[in-house]
Amino acid sequence: MTKPLLVFGAAGQVGSEMLKLAADRGIEAAGVSRLEADITDAASVTRMVVEISPRLILNAAAYTAVDKAESEPGAAQAVNSEGAGIIARAAAAAGIPLIHLSTDYVFDGAKTGPYVETDPIAPLGVYGRTKAEGEAKVRAAAPRHVILRTAWVFGQFGNNFLKTILRLARDRDRLRVVADQHGCPTSTLDIAEAVLAIDRAIGAGRAVWGVYHFAGSGATSWHGFAERIVAAQAKTTGRNPTVEAIATADYPTPARRPANSELESSRFAETFGYRAQTWQSRTAETVARLLEHTEPSQ
Numbered sequence: 001m002t003k004p005l006l007v008f009g010a011a012g013q014v015g016s017e018m019l020k021l022a023a024d025r026g027i028e029a030a031g032v033s034r035l036e037a038d039i040t041d042a043a044s045v046t047r048m049v050v051e052i053s054p055r056l057i058l059n060a061a062a063y064t065a066v067d068k069a070e071s072e073p074g075a076a077q078a079v080n081s082e083g084a085g086i087i088a089r090a091a092a093a094a095g096i097p098l099i100h101l102s103t104d105y106v107f108d109g110a111k112t113g114p115y116v117e118t119d120p121i122a123p124l125g126v127y128g129r130t131k132a133e134g135e136a137k138v139r140a141a142a143p144r145h146v147i148l149r150t151a152w153v154f155g156q157f158g159n160n161f162l163k164t165i166l167r168l169a170r171d172r173d174r175l176r177v178v179a180d181q182h183g184c185p186t187s188t189l190d191i192a193e194a195v196l197a198i199d200r201a202i203g204a205g206r207a208v209w210g211v212y213h214f215a216g217s218g219a220t221s222w223h224g225f226a227e228r229i230v231a232a233q234a235k236t237t238g239r240n241p242t243v244e245a246i247a248t249a250d251y252p253t254p255a256r257r258p259a260n261s262e263l264e265s266s267r268f269a270e271t272f273g274y275r276a277q278t279w280q281s282r283t284a285e286t287v288a289r290l291l292e293h294t295e296p297s298q
Helices: 013-025 042-052 073-094 126-141 161-171 188-203 222-237 266-272 279-291
Strands: 005-008 029-032 056-059 098-103 145-150 174-178 210-213 242-246
Touching (some): 005 013, 005 042, 013 188, 042 073, 056 073, 056 188, 073 126, 098 126, 145 188, 161 174, 161 222, 161 279, 210 266, 222 242, 222 279
Parallel strands (some): 005 029, 056 098, 098 145, 145 210
16 A cells, blocks of 8 residues: 655645645545644654654645744744754654755845755745744755745635735725735645655655755746736626736835745756746636636626
């Protein structure tokens, strides 16, 4: 009997998509939510790893409230740093390879052009700092690891920018969206596909360990992303609010965001043979899926 893929953070955006894709493909997977195993508790994590005895562990659990992290640094560190280390140590002790999800927010956004894996990290806020600490703990504890940095994640599950724009487009005639931050919107479906590509490589006995960037193909601004979302939903809802471009300075937040979050994903594609779909096509697909049961406006 094939050992399962174990997913920590099963109730989140990526975890939910991962389990759905695995079920659709007939791939055995076991999801663990925060209620089932607290990743900040080593005994809880170790017990789950021993009970399930997986072939591979995916850590998709994270404290992702970027602004709230500025006032709750302890909570962010417990999950993103300490929790990552606990999972990595449990994986290493059991001899199980680990995929750990990380973020573009480990960079300060000052670079011109897409970030590559060897660029120095310099997080701007608590979220990015704690995720960087988590990466370091994974590298130190688990020799057989893949750290997968991704960005601007969206999909049909959980909370994300795309779903927020859909909600606002129902109620407002004008949306104000930041236009001077750029990145690569990444579908949870593509991230789940990337995990399966890594699983296949590890299963084939390839030594693919290290850090990889994986993000949606193409780049845009938050404003450009919002415009695409609004256009995609208009055919179904009949709603077509104006999307006004504003500067970061016009929308102050507790946490600073990188102005440039673009990630270069070529190394991943060359190693694992999979590249994310364009962010535009995944946006249209996700909007259609979310609105398929919505009646057009009269």
